[in-house]
Amino acid sequence: MTDRLAVVSGGGTGIGKAIARELAEAGHRVVVIGRRAEVLEAAAEEIGADRTIPVAADLTDPAQVSRVAERIAELGPVDVLVNNAGARITQPTDDSLAALADSWRQDIEVNLMTTVLLTTALTGRLRRPGARLVMISSAAGQRGGAGPHSAGSYAAAKAAVHGWALGLARQLGPEGITVNVLAPGYVADTEIFGESWTPEFHAAKIADTLVGRAGTPADIAAAVGYIASPAAGYLTGQIIGVNGGAVLGR
Structure with missing residues (x-):
């Protein structure tokens, strides 16, 4: 164990928990942040209470x-x-513009502003030189939403993360801090799809890949593990797709 400190938002389940575990196993103390204290505490116990610090908060x-x-x-x-x-x-609760506006504001708040607020609050605490900033986005931010209304707002919010992160990479690079975005494709073992998940949905998502399988939280965590490592000091300002080939080369 070292004195290195990592912070993972949304760290209680799915991809976030896998990332927290990856970083803990690499020797970091890991702060996991999320809205549900009991979920964070369970994740900390699973990863290792001696190296995991749960902090409950609504990052909006x-x-x-x-x-x-x-x-x-x-x-x-x-x-x-x-x-x-x-x-x-x-989806919006009805077909009104007011409901559409509410849905878009929610997506932007949850998927963009949480990242902007937490990063801004911690920028002064980042180790200089050597800190690593990683934004978890989505292939939807590269290819667009697949459906109306909320799918479009989700994709737009994630694409906004890309533009903001690239500017941050320019700002922080001279201080020895790297900033990169990971854009996962379909990862089956998460809570994000909720009631929209069906066996047919799952099969269609797998068919969209070149490798013939869904992603796993461990796939995303392994990529974060590299980006967060000292070996990745020359990697910054990149949008990195981890999507099984569902989105090519951008």
């Missing part, structure tokens, strides 16, 4: 983000920040 709330930053400041400089928090919002 600036006041709670400020409290998270104060707690992390007590632990030392941040070596790795993984912005994984996000969710796919349900």
Whole structure:
């Protein structure tokens, strides 16, 4: 175990928990952030209570983000920040423009603003030089939403993360901090699809890949493990697709 500190938002389940485990096994102390305290505590126990620090917060709330930053400041400089928090919002409740606006605002708040707020709050705590910033996006941010209304807003919010992260890479690169975006394709073992998941949906997503299988949280965690490592010091300002070939080369 080293004194290196990692922070993973949305770290209680699925991809976030796999990332937290990957970083803990690499020797980091890991702060896992999420809305549900009991889920975070269970994840910390599973990963290892001696190296995992659960912090419950709603990252859409600036006041709670400020409290998270104060707690992390007590632990030392941040070596790795993984912005994984996000969710796919349900369809608008009706066909009105007001319902559509509410849906889009929710998607932008949950999938973009959580990343912007947490990163901004912790920028001054990042280790210089050497810190790694990783934004978990989605292949939807590269190829667009596959359906109307909320699918489009989800894709748009994730694409906005890309543009913001690339500017951040330019800003922080001279300080020895790298900034990269991981854009996963279909990962089956997550909560994001909710009631929209069906065997037919699963089969269609697998058919869209070149490797003939769904992604796993471990696939995404392994990619984060490399980006977060000292070996990746020359990798910055990139949108990296981990999607089994569902989206090619961009």
